[in-house]
Amino acid sequence: MSRPAWPGDAAPYRRTPEFTETTVPKGLLRAHATRPGTWARLHVLEGRLVFRDLVGGTEMLLGPGIHPLIHPERLHEVAAAGPVRFFVEFCARPGDCPAPT
Template structure:
């Protein structure tokens, strides 16, 4: 039986004040790295400029970032979030 895919690294929990400026500006993950943005409380907007897509993330709706996919996030009021990084596509319940 396959082992569940686990993140190899996770960020600290950020809130609307501590969220780094680098995450608020357009950036991308490295080749071979998937990111899952998990919202602990509140809401966060994610934008994927190359695809002209924006989505609102909340505790029930995490966000998936594919390898090398450009994106940036914007807090929508008070929130807490964390990013898990994977070396392969996480299970569908992770996004």
């Protein structure tokens, strides 16, 4: 299955608070996906985070400056690889921005 390219007109509309290895929500640690039309980008500020694309079967070790793109409705999960601080930025294309949650 090929993944769509990151749309050039996608813009941030919301971000999570910063999480650490002790505050990461349990929902992010198990299989989950963004809503239709919602793209996401992980931002690791300190430490390391494991990102698993459950559809493609790939795993990446993320550090500061490495921002995997999370495509709409694609199953994925994360895991702390020791002490970490990160947040998630949600993006949408004009006209596709989901209602705030």
